[in-house]
Amino acid sequence: MQYKKKNQINIYDYIVYIVFAIVLLLFALWLGGNFFSASNLLNVTRQTAMVSIMAVAMCFVIASGEIDLSVGAVVALSALTAAWILEKTNNIMFALMGALVLGILIGAINGLLVTLLNIPSFLATLGTSSIIRGFAMWFTATKAISIRNETFNFMFGMGKIKFMPIVFIWTVLVLIIGYIQLTKLSYGKKVLAIGGNQIAARYSGINITKIKILIFSEMGLLSAFAGIIYAARMQTARYTYGQGDEMNVIAAVVLGGTAMSGGKGNIIGAVIGSLLLGVINNGLIIGGLDTSQQQIVRGFIIIIAVAFSTFSRKK
Amino acid sequence: MNDYAIELLSINKSFGRVPVLKDVDFKLRKGSIHALVGGNGAGKSTLMKILTGVYVKDSGTCKVNGKEVVIHNYNEARREGISLIFQELSLIPTLDVTDNIFLNKEIKKGGLLDYKTMNQRAIQLMKKLEIELDVNEKIKNLGVGSCQLVEIAKALSDDTSVIVMDEPTASLSDKEIAILFKIIKQLKARGISIVYISHRMNEIFQIADEISVLYSGKVVASKPTQEFTLNSLIESMLGGKKNEESMKWKERKTQIGIHNVLEVKNLYIDDIIKNVSFVVKQSEIVGLAGLMGSGRTEILETIFGLRKKKSGTILMENKEINNVKQAINNKIALIPEDRRRSGLVLMHSLCDNIIITNLDKVRKYGFIKNKKVKKISNEAIDNLNIKSDGIKIKTSLLSGGNQQKVVISKWLATSPKLIILDEPTSGVDIHAKTEILEILRNYADEGNSVLFVSSELSEMIAICDRIIVLKDGEATGELTHKDIKNEEVLHYAIQKEKSN
Numbered sequence: 001m002q003y004k005k006k007n008q009i010n011i012y013d014y015i016v017y018i019v020f021a022i023v024l025l026l027f028a029l030w031l032g033g034n035f036f037s038a039s040n041l042l043n044v045t046r047q048t049a050m051v052s053i054m055a056v057a058m059c060f061v062i063a064s065g066e067i068d069l070s071v072g073a074v075v076a077l078s079a080l081t082a083a084w085i086l087e088k089t090n091n092i093m094f095a096l097m098g099a100l101v102l103g104i105l106i107g108a109i110n111g112l113l114v115t116l117l118n119i120p121s122f123l124a125t126l127g128t129s130s131i132i133r134g135f136a137m138w139f140t141a142t143k144a145i146s147i148r149n150e151t152f153n154f155m156f157g158m159g160k161i162k163f164m165p166i167v168f169i170w171t172v173l174v175l176i177i178g179y180i181q182l183t184k185l186s187y188g189k190k191v192l193a194i195g196g197n198q199i200a201a202r203y204s205g206i207n208i209t210k211i212k213i214l215i216f217s218e219m220g221l222l223s224a225f226a227g228i229i230y231a232a233r234m235q236t237a238r239y240t241y242g243q244g245d246e247m248n249v250i251a252a253v254v255l256g257g258t259a260m261s262g263g264k265g266n267i268i269g270a271v272i273g274s275l276l277l278g279v280i281n282n283g284l285i286i287g288g289l290d291t292s293q294q295q296i297v298r299g300f301i302i303i304i305a306v307a308f309s310t311f312s313r314k315k
Numbered sequence: 316m317n318d319y320a321i322e323l324l325s326i327n328k329s330f331g332r333v334p335v336l337k338d339v340d341f342k343l344r345k346g347s348i349h350a351l352v353g354g355n356g357a358g359k360s361t362l363m364k365i366l367t368g369v370y371v372k373d374s375g376t377c378k379v380n381g382k383e384v385v386i387h388n389y390n391e392a393r394r395e396g397i398s399l400i401f402q403e404l405s406l407i408p409t410l411d412v413t414d415n416i417f418l419n420k421e422i423k424k425g426g427l428l429d430y431k432t433m434n435q436r437a438i439q440l441m442k443k444l445e446i447e448l449d450v451n452e453k454i455k456n457l458g459v460g461s462c463q464l465v466e467i468a469k470a471l472s473d474d475t476s477v478i479v480m481d482e483p484t485a486s487l488s489d490k491e492i493a494i495l496f497k498i499i500k501q502l503k504a505r506g507i508s509i510v511y512i513s514h515r516m517n518e519i520f521q522i523a524d525e526i527s528v529l530y531s532g533k534v535v536a537s538k539p540t541q542e543f544t545l546n547s548l549i550e551s552m553l554g555g556k557k558n559e560e561s562m563k564w565k566e567r568k569t570q571i572g573i574h575n576v577l578e579v580k581n582l583y584i585d586d587i588i589k590n591v592s593f594v595v596k597q598s599e600i601v602g603l604a605g606l607m608g609s610g611r612t613e614i615l616e617t618i619f620g621l622r623k624k625k626s627g628t629i630l631m632e633n634k635e636i637n638n639v640k641q642a643i644n645n646k647i648a649l650i651p652e653d654r655r656r657s658g659l660v661l662m663h664s665l666c667d668n669i670i671i672t673n674l675d676k677v678r679k680y681g682f683i684k685n686k687k688v689k690k691i692s693n694e695a696i697d698n699l700n701i702k703s704d705g706i707k708i709k710t711s712l713l714s715g716g717n718q719q720k721v722v723i724s725k726w727l728a729t730s731p732k733l734i735i736l737d738e739p740t741s742g743v744d745i746h747a748k749t750e751i752l753e754i755l756r757n758y759a760d761e762g763n764s765v766l767f768v769s770s771e772l773s774e775m776i777a778i779c780d781r782i783i784v785l786k787d788g789e790a791t792g793e794l795t796h797k798d799i800k801n802e803e804v805l806h807y808a809i810q811k812e813k814s815n
Contacts, residue, residue, distance in 0.1 A: 184682045186674035193671050196660035203621065203657045204671050204725070205643045263662050 016256050016269045019305050020276045027283035035286050042165055046233075048278035049167040050075070050226035051245060055252040055270040056178035057222040060215045062253050063182075065195040065262030066121040068216065070110060071223040071249055073132035075242025078103050078227030080136055082152075083145035083237035092152050099224045106132060107220020111213030129246070136239040144238045147231060157232030167229055171271070174222065178267045188265075191215060195262025252277055255305055276305070317381030320345045320477050320508040321366065321397070326375035328361055335361050337532045339375075343477065346506045348499065350519040350540075352552060353529035354771065359512050362529070363479050366510075367392040367399045380476075397477045398470035406462055406469075408455035413437040415454055416469045440468045444498055460491030467498060478502065479510040484518060485608045496522055514606055514770075516545055516810045530554040549806045553773075564777055564796065569760045571780060572597025575630075576764040577647075577733055579618065582627035587613050588788045591627075595733065600755065600765040602775040604809055605785030611768045612652055614785075615735050618642070618766070619649040631733065643672075648726035650719075652737040658722035661711040665703055666692040668710050669725045676728070695724035700750060716747025723754065734758065735766045740774060752778050772805045784808045 028036035045052075054071050061068045078099040085095040106128065113124040147153060159166040182188035190211050193201040202208060223242075231237040254260055255276060256269025280301050284294045321343040328336040336358045343349050351359050364370045366377070368386035377384055379395045386392045389399070406415045413433050422429045422436070437450040446464050454462060463483055470478050480499075484492050499509060499522060513519055519526060520540060527537040528551045536543075536551040577595040582588055588610045595601045603611045616622045618629055620638040629636045631645040642649075651657040659668050669692050670677050677687040692706040699720040703713055710721055719739060726734065736755070740748045755778055759765050769775050775782055776799055784792040784805075792808050799805055 180682075186678060186683065189667065189671060189674060189683070192663065192667070193660050196662050197656075199657045200660050201671075202639075203649065203651050205639045206671070207640070263660065 015308065016266075016272050016276065019255075019308060020272050020279070023276060023279055023283075023301070023305075027279065027287075031283060031286050035283055038163075040282070040286075042163070042168065044275065044278045044282050045168045045171065046165045047282065048274050049165075049171045050229050050242075051248050051252055051277065052171045052271045052274040053174045053222050053226050053229070054219075054245065054249045055256070055274045056174050056267055057219040058249045058253045059178065059256070059258050059265045059267050059270045060182070060188075060191050061121075061219050062250070062258050062260060063195045063262055063265030064191045064212060064215050065198065066114060066212065066215070067250065068110060068121065068125045068219050069246045070106065070125040070129035070132060071219065071226075072242035072245040073129040073136065074103055074106055074220055074223035075227040075230055075245060076136040076237075076239050077106075077132050077139070078224035079231035079237035079241050080139055080145060080239065082228050083147050083231050084140075086147055086149050086152060087145055090149055092149065092155070095149075095152065096228065099228055100221055103220040103222075103224025103227075104217045105220070107217040107223075108213055110220065111216035114216065115209040115212050133239065140239065142239055144236045146236045148235075153232045153235050155232070156229050157235065167233070170225075170229065174225075175267060175271050182265055182267050187211070187214070192263055192265060195259075195264070197263070248274075248277055251302060251306075255302075277302070318344055319378070320380060321510075322376075322378040322381075323362070323366065324376040324378070326362065326365060326377075327373045328358075328365060328370065329373060335532050336365075336372075339529070339532070339534050340537075341527060341534065342537075343508050343510060344525070345508055346503055347524040348503055348509045348511055348522055350511045350513065350523035350526045351529065352513070352516075352519065352526060352548070354552060357529040357552075358532045359529055360481065363399065363481065363510065363512065367397055367479065393473050393475070396473070396475050397479070398473060398475040399479045400463070400466045400470065400481065400483060406454045406465060409453065411453050412448060412450040412457075412465055412468075415465060416440065416450075416472050418469075420473075436472070437468070440472060444468060444471070444501070446494075446498070458491070460487045460494070463487065463491070463495060464498065467502075471502075475507065477508045477510070479512070481512045482514070482607065483511075484513065484515060485606075492518070516548060519548075520545070528552055545807070545810065546803065549803050549810075552806075553802055565756060567598075567756065567760060567780070569598045569762065571599045572762070576632060577618070577766065578628070578630040579614075580628045580630070582614065582617065582629065583625040584610070584613050584617050584622060585625060586788075588617075591785070591788075591790050593783050593790065593793075595764045595766055597764060598759050598762050599780050600759050600767060600778050602779035602782040603766065603768045603785055604772065604775055604782050604805060606809060607770070609785040610788040611785060612737055615649060615737050615766065615768060616651075618735060619647060621649075643729070646730070646732040648672075648729060648731035648734045650722050650726060650734070650736040650739050652741075654715075654718055654722050659710045659718060662709065664707045665696075665701075665710055665713070665721055666706040668721055669695055669728060672725045673728045691728055695721070695728060698727075699724050699754060714747075716743040716751075719743050719747070719751065723751065727754075727758070731763065733764045733766065737768050738770060739767075740769060740771065748774070772802050772809075776802060776805060 058068065081102055082095040082099040085098045110125050110128055113119045114121045155166060190206050193204065193206060194208055194211060198208065227241065230241045252273035253270045255273030257266040258264060258270060280298055284297055289297065319342050323339065323341040326336050326339040339362060341362060353359050361370060365372045368388045368391050371387065377386065384395055386395065407418065416437050417433050422432050434450055441448055441450060444467065446468065448461060454465065483495060487495065502509065511523055523540050525539050526543055526548065528535050530552065531554065535554060574597055575594045576597050580592050582591045591614060603614065605611050613622060617624050618636065620636055620642040631647055634645050636642050636645060655661060666688050670688055673691060677683050677691060689706060695701065696703060696706065701717050701720045703717060710718055713721065739751055743751065752774060755765050767775065767779060780796050782794045782799065782805065783790055784794065794805065794808060
């Protein structure tokens with residue numbers, strides 16, 4: 001018997017977009033033009049750029065069944081490293097390379113701890129997180145380093161091309177690369193296979209150690225890049241940067257439809273998830289809620305959004 | 316008084332439209348050991364799962380001590396005094412012996428756990444069974460044999476009167492088996508009845524009072540052990556009939572080549588495999604026959620580089636194999652034993668599963684081309700006749716036979732020269748089985764080699780040019796297709812003791 005089936009579109013894979021649209025709509029109705037204007041929304045993309053960029057890499061980490069809690073600390077140390085190199089040499093290339101290579105190294109160490117020493121990633125990265133943050137404090141004796149290189153600050157911070165914030169362009173670039181990696185390269189297929197069933201991946205001849213080290217290295221690289229953006233936006237580097245960011249990044253990825261248990265990843269969803277968190281923050285501030293109220297409402301919205309998306313995914 | 320602890324009368328059970336048990340009668344005498352034997356899929360496990368409430372029967376009666384009962388779940392079975400020693404042990408590795416014995420029936424004093432009493436009772440139990448074991452030792456630190464004994468102690472702590480043991484000796488050493496048998500006899504002396512499921516005929520003759528044989532859902536023989544001989548038992552296990560048509564030997568189209576594709580020399584693995592050597596020639600299908608726990612899987616996994624060998628050499632076309640990468644580069648493929656656990660990523664689609672071993676083939680300038688993915692996946696569906704609603708269907712939704720075909724496809728697409736299969740037909744329906752065997756025949760006819768393991772001897776006889784017999788990690792014999800006149804010969808070779 002021959003039968004045809006429609007190309008099924010699973011609405012639940014798109015739930016984050018729907019939630020995003022609803023939240024956008026509700027804030028627009030509530031706050032009107034103050035919120036729903038091109039300049040404010042572009043502002044949100046600038047505020048969320050760091051979390052969005054890290055969410056792309058975190059998508060791979062979580063899709064492979066791991067987690068990385070050290071990203072916030074890497075942000076701080078790389079921001080300080082870039083600022084310090086700029087202070088000494090005033091060479092943007094050196095500053096970039098220094099910070100990014102440092103990020104890759106830290107990521108690779110995380111990967112080695114998880115694969116060769118078999119330490120659960122939650123604990124391994126919790127440990128490295130503390131070490132890195134400690135280094136960041138020690139390195140400058142907790143003092144801030146200001147950045148006077150205007151080109152650097154323009155390229156990675158407050159610059160605009162016409163009306164388009166440059167950090168937004170960086171975010172889109174990272175998003176495209178991540179998307180291609182996950183869906184078009186064999187690397188992505190291997191990451192998903194490891195997260196979906198590590199034993200089957202091993203029996204299929206996938207080098208799990210190598211892939212996991214690559215995943216963590218990419219996480220380190222993009223966390224360092226986020227640190228550079230932080231530093232350039234603030235024109236200063238401080239050891240406090242990125243504190244608590246790991247949780248926002250993880251929340252963004254999960255909101256975006258990546259399974260915490262691994263095997264499934266959604267890069268675009270992760271960035272939308274990050275924007276969703278940013279929109280909620282932004283809307284609540286414009287709405288005039290004080291900090292304590294913002295915290296409470298934000299908590300509720302996150303729980304409802306995650307419940308909505310995980311509940312619907314089970315069907 | 317009633318003589319029987321358990322009476323199962325005219326039990327029927329179907330899964331969907333497939334009848335698994337047909338009018339089965341099974342009576343367990345009080346204080347006796349009753350062996351239940353039969354091939355894979357004969358219905359042994361299903362019958363025991365009905366007895367212990369895991370499955371619900373379609374019709375029939377179940378009597379415990381002469382009284383009719385209906386058992387809905389395992390807890391009710393335990394209340395009736397029936398315990399099951401699971402094949403996969405049901406102990407919690409991170410807890411100690413006492414904790415495991417009293418799991419979910421902890422003794423409390425004033426709302427708090429009474430460790431003292433529990434420990435004392437556990438020690439008493441161990442003494443009764445004459446087991447020397449520290450009750451405060453964690454399960455993960457114990458060997459499989461000791462775990463088996465703890466399982467028994469756990470069952471006894473429930474005041475059990477019937478114990479069902481499913482392949483209890485599969486992973487035990489000779490010494491542990493001796494201890495287990497001593498305890499079983501002791502239990503019998505205390506009036507406890509035992510259902511003993513095993514594939515090992517020697518053990519059954521050693522310990523059972525009665526034997527019931529199941530063949531495709533029917534009881535074909537049930538009598539005292541003395542009335543059986545090894546031959547008559549094997550004959551009734553095979554249903555006293557000839558192989559089914561599809562499972563018959565077919566003459567191969569291609570001659571077996573002369574040069575060795577795979578050479579295994581003096582292979583030792585841990586303490587499991589001792590000095591195993593064999594070769595597989597071009598266009599040849601070689602079988603490894605042996606009981607569960609005889610080391611078949613270990614050998615296959617070592618050839619594929621997944622396990623470390625202690626010593627010996629594995630040569631694939633004269634190149635040494637030490638890891639998976641070398642195995643794959645030298646065109647070896649392994650279809651693993653448990654397709655759900657090691658063969659597939661069940662949450663992923665058919666095409667994603669197939670391309671994972673063929674990523675090089677679906678790429679162009681480094682990018683995965685959907686066109687090529689579609690092509691390779693549709694070819695697999697066509698070549699192996701996979702019944703699937705498209706290539707994007709999740710593999711968890713496919714039937715067992717089709718899942719297995721996906722695993723075979725993902726490796727056939729790598730065009731291996733040697734394909735190794737570990738129980739490729741378990742849990743696969745007869746039609747798909749026939750198809751899988753035909754695929755292997757054709758594959759070997761194309762000049763490739765096959766190394767095949769199956770518990771179903773009829774399958775091995777149907778396709779193997781040569782069979783190597785394994786017993787307790789040693790190669791004890793080698794039979795060519797001509798030597799094997801019927802299934803009994805092979806059964807006999809597997810069961811018989813070492814000849815030295």
